[in-house]
Structures are given as C-alpha cells and as structure tokens.
Amino acid sequence: MRIEAIGINHHTSPIEVRDKGSIGPQRIVAAYETLLLSSNIEGAIILSTCNRTELYLSPYQHHETTRLRDIFASLTRLTGEEVASAFTLRDEEAVSHLFRVAAGLDSQMLGEVQIIGQVKDALTQAQEQNAPNTVLNKLFGKAIEAGKQARHRTQISRGAVSVASASVEMATRIFGKLDEVKVLLVGAGETSRLAARHLQSAGVAGWRISNRTHANAQVVADLLGGMAVAWPPSAEDLAWADLVVSATSADEPVLTTRLMKQARKQARQMRLLLDLAVPRDIEPGIAKLDDTYLYTVDDFEELVAANLASREKEAQRATKLVDKLVEEFAEWYRENRVAPTIQQLQQVLEELRQQEVARSAKRFADSDQEQVDKFSRSLVRKITSLLIANLKKSALEEDGLQTARALTMALVTDDHRDDADTVLEKLDHELSH
Amino acid sequence: MNTLYVTLPLILVAFSSGLLAAWLMLIARPDRKIEEVLVRIGTVLSLIMIHWLVVMAAIQNQAPVLTPGQVLVFLGVQIWSMHSLLQRKVRQRFFSIFPLTVLTVMMVLGTCLGLQPGADVPASLFGFRSGFHITLSVAGVALLLGSGVFGTAHLILHRQIKGRSFGKWYQNLPSLNDLDRLRGTTLGYGWLLITISVISAMSNLYLNPERDAAMVSHLHPMLTLWFLISLLAAADRFRWLGNRRLAGASLALSCVMLLLIVVSVVEIFTGRFA
Structure with a gap:
C-alpha cells in the first residue's frame, strides 16, 4: 500500500500552532497546485478543520519523513520546529487514522458529528481540483462510510456533552419536539444568552424575557424575536411558559414555590426549570411539585459525565467497525493493483471477439447474426469473469502480482504491445514494494 | 384446519419470540439501522397476524372469540397492531418491548389453551x-x-x-x-x-x-x-x-x-x- 498522512491536531500541537497551520479556503487551491506539481504525488487530499490540518497523499514512492514534513511546512507556513510535532503515518496506519477521524474517535469531543461533513467537504474540494486519484477517492469514500456506520450502528454521538446542549437534551426528553415549547428567560446575561442560542437553534415556539434592567431584556427579546416582560416574572409569565431558564446574579431566589403554585393554578402542564445561576435563582422546593422538573448546573454536569461515559463505552464498538473497514479497504487496495491487467484483459478479449464475429459473418444467415453476437459476448463474459475472479483472489496473496504479470505477458498482441508494456511497468512498480 | 389453528400460530409464536429476542439484544447493543429493520419486520408481523385472524373469522363465521385462547390471541394481536400503527407516528424505540412481550405471552397462552373451537362453545x-x-x-x-x-x-x-x-x-x-x-x-x-x-x-x-x-x-x-x-x-x-x-x-x-x-x-x- 502507498498512502501517507501527515498532520497536526489537538494531540500533537497547541491551539496557536493549529490556528497557524490551518489551510483556509483562500489558500486551498494554491496548496493543491503546489502538491500536484510534485512528480512523486499521484493524488492528494487536504483535511483542514478548526482543530486539525491533515494531508493525505498517494505517492508513487514513499517520501522520507523529513521530505514529508517539508511538503507539509510549505503548505501550512509552519516553521520546522512546529512541523516537527506533526504526526506522520503510512499505509494501514494512515487509513486507520482517517477512519477514526471520520468516526469521531479522534475528536477532542469524542463522537462529535461535524467531522463527517468536514471529511466530505475535503473530498469535494479536492475533486474540484482533480487532486485525488482512485485510491484516495476510495479511501475518503470508505472514511465517510466509517463515519456513518459509527453514528448509526453505535451510540458514540448520543447525548449532550456540554451544559448548554445538555439543557436542550433534557428539554427534548420532556417535551419531544421543541417547536411548541414556550420559553421564559429570566436574566439577560451571557449564560442566559448562551442557553437561549442553543434553544433557538432547536426551534422553540416563543420567548419571554424578564431582566432587572428592562432595556437589556428588550435587546435580548429583539434578538430572539420574543417579548420583554416585567421584573420579576409574574405568575402569569410562568403559567405561559413550558420551559424556564434562569441565570441571574440575584442573591435571593427569583422564582419561589409560592409563585410556581400560583402559576400551576392558572395552567397545569409539564414544566422544565433550568437554574443556571450560582447562587440559585429557583427555590429547590419547586422540584417537589407535580410535573415540574428542576435542573441545576450540577445536575447537568452529572448528565454530561454520564453521556461521556456512555460514549467511551460505545467507542469500543466503533473501533471494531473501523478496524473492519480498514481491512476491507486493504483488501480492495490489493485487488486494485491488478486493475490495469483486468482492463487489458477485457480490451484484448473484446477485440478478438469482434474480429472473430466479423470473420464468421459470411458463414451465417442474416437472421442468425444476432444470435452469434449474443453467444460470443456470453462466452467472452464468462471467460473474463473467471479470469478476473481468480486474478483478484491471487492479488490478495503475497506474490499474487506474479500471476497478473504472467497474464499480462500472455495477452500481448501486436496492436497493444505498448499498452502491455505500460501495464507491466505498473505491475513491476507495485512488485518493487 | 390444523394449519390455521395449530401450525400457523406456532410459527407466529416463534416469529414474535425471535423478534422479542432481537429487540432485547438491541438494548445491549443499540443500532439504529437494525432498529429500523426490526420496526419494519414488526409491521409485517402485525399484518400477517391480522390476515390470519381475518381468515379465522371467515372460516368460523365469527370473530376470533370462540375460545379463551382465541380471545387472548385476538387481544395480543390488537395490542401489537396498535403499537405498529403508532410507531409510524412516534418513534418508540425500546418501548416496543412492552407490547411485543404482551403479544408473545398472549400467543403462547392462547396456543396452549387451544384455538380450535369445540362443541362446547x-x-x-x-x-x-x-x-x-x-x-x-x-x-x-x-x-x-x-x-x-x-x-x-x-x-x-x-x-x-x-x-x-x-x-x-x-x-x-x-x-x-x-x-x-x-x-x-x-x-x-x-x-x-x-x-x-x-x-x-x-x-x-x-x-x-x-x-x-x-x-x-x-x-x-x-x-x-x-x-x-x-x-x-x-x-x-x-x-x-x-x-x-x-x-x-x-x-x-x-x-x-x-x-x-x-x-x-x-x-x-x-x-x-x-
């Protein structure tokens, strides 16, 4: 196998180096142009995200590690010292690394889902520049499959892993879809806004914002498309809301059990109250009320810890899936080495078939011509299939390319002597590895 | 007759037990793709069972309520069919285990009690x-x-x-x-x-x-x-x-x-x- 990978990520380099080494959209075209100028590079793909910059190469000959670092440095503008920390991998290890990346196993936040889209984008960008060869196209295709399988066949991406997203997760466990959920935001500070952003992206139905300084409440209300209400929130506001997010700097609880009881008299429904403030904004006694769920920052940290533990467990299953796909890819790669011979075989046999059909045309009546053509096609197809199957089987073995070489030589015709030489050259090149 | 009242119910019991076992295994190893396949198999199972009960009703000229076994099976199939119908509206995930267990138990009990009506109906x-x-x-x-x-x-x-x-x-x-x-x-x-x-x-x-x-x-x-x-x-x-x-x-x-x-x-x- 001839695949190489070099890159920096959160395992190898600090954030400043990762930022500096990033190859943004403005530089990506130039980077591909530089790479493709190299006579030893058959294909290349750059994967550049906010957390990693990785280069995957399909070279004619493996590069020396120092040469690989030089190539990477020229693309990323990193210094020699900075590039020294970059990882370098070859062949199966490089394949395994990419598949682990796509599966979210190598992410800073285990099982994160954005990476699979970023791998797809990297492939598309590279294809636009005609940069990947067959091997890299297949490699990234399989990597995307690894990502999809890890997400669908395991629960590695399941459950929130930050307090803000955990609050959305809890809301969905109670309300299901959030498109009918009305939210009362108590406080208009940074914490409230962060939680509001997460809830807004989940698509809630309406907002009311209550803040000590009404003008700030109005600003947040305008941002969210909601309504600023009086401070402190009234029982009517509480009765209106399904979800209450409170994050103020008040010293005393803003939402009391008495107020909540009044609200429950006005509207009996399930309510989730998220107390993101320290000290608490919501009286703990409220949690004892029926159909009222009170969660604090500490509770969410517990939830996040439980989700992370669950993801760690699922990572083992995802690793097994990745290993299987690495094996599949390696098998495909070995089979693919005989692809030029297969092409030659198909071409030569088809030409022979056509010649024979043309030569025998006079011996058959016009009405039989179609039958003769069909018969010859069927015969050639069967012979070709048998030869291809055995050729692929032999390609999986250690000295399997010798069979392909022998077949290529056996298929040399006067018309295709040059083509056969090219195929032999490719096979010899493979054999040299 | 034996096919309708004995053989087919036994096959269906095996089918529902197998489906239940698959759902139980899914709890240990969640897999969304397999879950989707099991939901489809469950829907097919409910359609087969409804068809079976309709044929039974046509043959005995009465709804399948002529023996205690028939009543149990009738109830079990209705519970499972209702679940399959609701599953199209709301993804119920592992919840399927509850109605599937009821179906399997009712099918086993119904088959043991006997489905073929005798003279003492x-x-x-x-x-x-x-x-x-x-x-x-x-x-x-x-x-x-x-x-x-x-x-x-x-x-x-x-x-x-x-x-x-x-x-x-x-x-x-x-x-x-x-x-x-x-x-x-x-x-x-x-x-x-x-x-x-x-x-x-x-x-x-x-x-x-x-x-x-x-x-x-x-x-x-x-x-x-x-x-x-x-x-x-x-x-x-x-x-x-x-x-x-x-x-x-x-x-x-x-x-x-x-x-x-x-x-x-x-x-x-x-x-x-x-």
Missing part, C-alpha cells in the same frame, strides 16, 4: 351482535391496556428524570410529552370503542331480553368499568389531573380492567356470569 358467543360487541370490547380493551402501558412508561421516565438517573431507559424511551399524547389518544379511542360496545350490549338486551338475560349480570361490572373509563377520559380531556397522576390513573385502570376481563372471560367460558 357457549351459544351466546355466536351471531353478528355478539361478534360486534365482543370485537369492539377487545379492541377497546387493547387500546386501554396500551394507555396503561404508556402511563407506566411515563412514570418510569418521570422517576428517571426526577432521580437524575440517566440510564438506557432515560435515553431510549419516547419523551414524556409523546408518552402523554399516546396515553391520551389510546385512552380517548379506547373509551369510544368501549362506549359503542356497551351501547350495543344494552341494545342487544333491549331487543332480546329473554335470550340474553344472563348477560345482565355481566353488564353490571362492565358498566362500572365504563363509568371509571369515562371519568378518566374526562379528567384527561379537561386536565383535572396533572400528567403524572393521569399516567398513574391509566395504569391503575388497566390493572382493574385486566382483572375484570379475566374474570369475565372465565365466567363466559364456564357458563356462569358475574
């Missing part, structure tokens, strides 16, 4: 009116039992959320709101079917007071049950109670109903009414 079970009344009752009971099961799931999830226990059930049950909606819907339709069934039974009695005199005593507990169901349906419709209490009440009603149904079935087939 009570005469009151024959005829269109009886068939209509019993079919509606069984369908109503299936829905109300479903309502009880959704209520149970609501209580489980409620406890998990209140108790900060974020295990597999927390992750894989439908949301509290969905469970409440499903509970309310099944309760509403269950009430409707039981109401029609009770009206049909009363009109039967009105039209044939002498033939079905024994049914009067059977009707008393059923009317009490209908009253309780109506009370709960009203409490749900007008939100007299909170979601958790409604869930608890649905569970309690299911238990009472199950008890009454068992007593009723035993009485019908032993020739004695309450």
Whole structure:
C-alpha cells in the first residue's frame, strides 16, 4: 500500500500552532497546485478543520519523513520546529487514522458529528481540483462510510456533552419536539444568552424575557424575536411558559414555590426549570411539585459525565467497525493493483471477439447474426469473469502480482504491445514494494 | 384446519419470540439501522397476524372469540397492531418491548389453551351482535391496556428524570410529552370503542331480553368499568389531573380492567356470569 498522512491536531500541537497551520479556503487551491506539481504525488487530499490540518497523499514512492514534513511546512507556513510535532503515518496506519477521524474517535469531543461533513467537504474540494486519484477517492469514500456506520450502528454521538446542549437534551426528553415549547428567560446575561442560542437553534415556539434592567431584556427579546416582560416574572409569565431558564446574579431566589403554585393554578402542564445561576435563582422546593422538573448546573454536569461515559463505552464498538473497514479497504487496495491487467484483459478479449464475429459473418444467415453476437459476448463474459475472479483472489496473496504479470505477458498482441508494456511497468512498480 | 389453528400460530409464536429476542439484544447493543429493520419486520408481523385472524373469522363465521385462547390471541394481536400503527407516528424505540412481550405471552397462552373451537362453545358467543360487541370490547380493551402501558412508561421516565438517573431507559424511551399524547389518544379511542360496545350490549338486551338475560349480570361490572373509563377520559380531556397522576390513573385502570376481563372471560367460558 502507498498512502501517507501527515498532520497536526489537538494531540500533537497547541491551539496557536493549529490556528497557524490551518489551510483556509483562500489558500486551498494554491496548496493543491503546489502538491500536484510534485512528480512523486499521484493524488492528494487536504483535511483542514478548526482543530486539525491533515494531508493525505498517494505517492508513487514513499517520501522520507523529513521530505514529508517539508511538503507539509510549505503548505501550512509552519516553521520546522512546529512541523516537527506533526504526526506522520503510512499505509494501514494512515487509513486507520482517517477512519477514526471520520468516526469521531479522534475528536477532542469524542463522537462529535461535524467531522463527517468536514471529511466530505475535503473530498469535494479536492475533486474540484482533480487532486485525488482512485485510491484516495476510495479511501475518503470508505472514511465517510466509517463515519456513518459509527453514528448509526453505535451510540458514540448520543447525548449532550456540554451544559448548554445538555439543557436542550433534557428539554427534548420532556417535551419531544421543541417547536411548541414556550420559553421564559429570566436574566439577560451571557449564560442566559448562551442557553437561549442553543434553544433557538432547536426551534422553540416563543420567548419571554424578564431582566432587572428592562432595556437589556428588550435587546435580548429583539434578538430572539420574543417579548420583554416585567421584573420579576409574574405568575402569569410562568403559567405561559413550558420551559424556564434562569441565570441571574440575584442573591435571593427569583422564582419561589409560592409563585410556581400560583402559576400551576392558572395552567397545569409539564414544566422544565433550568437554574443556571450560582447562587440559585429557583427555590429547590419547586422540584417537589407535580410535573415540574428542576435542573441545576450540577445536575447537568452529572448528565454530561454520564453521556461521556456512555460514549467511551460505545467507542469500543466503533473501533471494531473501523478496524473492519480498514481491512476491507486493504483488501480492495490489493485487488486494485491488478486493475490495469483486468482492463487489458477485457480490451484484448473484446477485440478478438469482434474480429472473430466479423470473420464468421459470411458463414451465417442474416437472421442468425444476432444470435452469434449474443453467444460470443456470453462466452467472452464468462471467460473474463473467471479470469478476473481468480486474478483478484491471487492479488490478495503475497506474490499474487506474479500471476497478473504472467497474464499480462500472455495477452500481448501486436496492436497493444505498448499498452502491455505500460501495464507491466505498473505491475513491476507495485512488485518493487 | 390444523394449519390455521395449530401450525400457523406456532410459527407466529416463534416469529414474535425471535423478534422479542432481537429487540432485547438491541438494548445491549443499540443500532439504529437494525432498529429500523426490526420496526419494519414488526409491521409485517402485525399484518400477517391480522390476515390470519381475518381468515379465522371467515372460516368460523365469527370473530376470533370462540375460545379463551382465541380471545387472548385476538387481544395480543390488537395490542401489537396498535403499537405498529403508532410507531409510524412516534418513534418508540425500546418501548416496543412492552407490547411485543404482551403479544408473545398472549400467543403462547392462547396456543396452549387451544384455538380450535369445540362443541362446547357457549351459544351466546355466536351471531353478528355478539361478534360486534365482543370485537369492539377487545379492541377497546387493547387500546386501554396500551394507555396503561404508556402511563407506566411515563412514570418510569418521570422517576428517571426526577432521580437524575440517566440510564438506557432515560435515553431510549419516547419523551414524556409523546408518552402523554399516546396515553391520551389510546385512552380517548379506547373509551369510544368501549362506549359503542356497551351501547350495543344494552341494545342487544333491549331487543332480546329473554335470550340474553344472563348477560345482565355481566353488564353490571362492565358498566362500572365504563363509568371509571369515562371519568378518566374526562379528567384527561379537561386536565383535572396533572400528567403524572393521569399516567398513574391509566395504569391503575388497566390493572382493574385486566382483572375484570379475566374474570369475565372465565365466567363466559364456564357458563356462569358475574
């Protein structure tokens, strides 16, 4: 196998180096142009995200590690010292690394889902520049499959892993879809806004914002498309809301059990109250009320810890899936080495078939011509299939390319002597590895 | 005949047991693709079972209620079909285990008790009116039992959320709101079917007071049950109670109903009414 990978990520380099080494959209075209100028590079793909910059190469000959670092440095503008920390991998290890990346196993936040889209984008960008060869196209295709399988066949991406997203997760466990959920935001500070952003992206139905300084409440209300209400929130506001997010700097609880009881008299429904403030904004006694769920920052940290533990467990299953796909890819790669011979075989046999059909045309009546053509096609197809199957089987073995070489030589015709030489050259090149 | 009453039920028992085993394995190793396949297999299973019961009804010229085994199987199939139907609206994930267990148990019990009607079938079970009344009752009971099961799931999830226990059930049950909606819907339709069934039974009695005199005593507990169901349906419709209490009440009603149904079935087939 001839695949190489070099890159920096959160395992190898600090954030400043990762930022500096990033190859943004403005530089990506130039980077591909530089790479493709190299006579030893058959294909290349750059994967550049906010957390990693990785280069995957399909070279004619493996590069020396120092040469690989030089190539990477020229693309990323990193210094020699900075590039020294970059990882370098070859062949199966490089394949395994990419598949682990796509599966979210190598992410800073285990099982994160954005990476699979970023791998797809990297492939598309590279294809636009005609940069990947067959091997890299297949490699990234399989990597995307690894990502999809890890997400669908395991629960590695399941459950929130930050307090803000955990609050959305809890809301969905109670309300299901959030498109009918009305939210009362108590406080208009940074914490409230962060939680509001997460809830807004989940698509809630309406907002009311209550803040000590009404003008700030109005600003947040305008941002969210909601309504600023009086401070402190009234029982009517509480009765209106399904979800209450409170994050103020008040010293005393803003939402009391008495107020909540009044609200429950006005509207009996399930309510989730998220107390993101320290000290608490919501009286703990409220949690004892029926159909009222009170969660604090500490509770969410517990939830996040439980989700992370669950993801760690699922990572083992995802690793097994990745290993299987690495094996599949390696098998495909070995089979693919005989692809030029297969092409030659198909071409030569088809030409022979056509010649024979043309030569025998006079011996058959016009009405039989179609039958003769069909018969010859069927015969050639069967012979070709048998030869291809055995050729692929032999390609999986250690000295399997010798069979392909022998077949290529056996298929040399006067018309295709040059083509056969090219195929032999490719096979010899493979054999040299 | 043997195929319809013995061989096919045994195959279906094996099928539903296998499906249950697959769902149980899925709890240990969640896999969304396999889950989707199992949901489809479950829908096919319910269609096959409905088809089987329709053929049985056509052959015996009466709904499958002529033996206690038939009643159990009829109820089990209705519960599973209802679940398959609801699964198209709300993804219920591991929740499928509850109705599938009920189906499997009912199929096993039904097959053991015997599905082929003998000569000792009570005469009151024959005829269109009886068939209509019993079919509606069984369908109503299936829905109300479903309502009880959704209520149970609501209580489980409620406890998990209140108790900060974020295990597999927390992750894989439908949301509290969905469970409440499903509970309310099944309760509403269950009430409707039981109401029609009770009206049909009363009109039967009105039209044939002498033939079905024994049914009067059977009707008393059923009317009490209908009253309780109506009370709960009203409490749900007008939100007299909170979601958790409604869930608890649905569970309690299911238990009472199950008890009454068992007593009723035993009485019908032993020739004695309450």
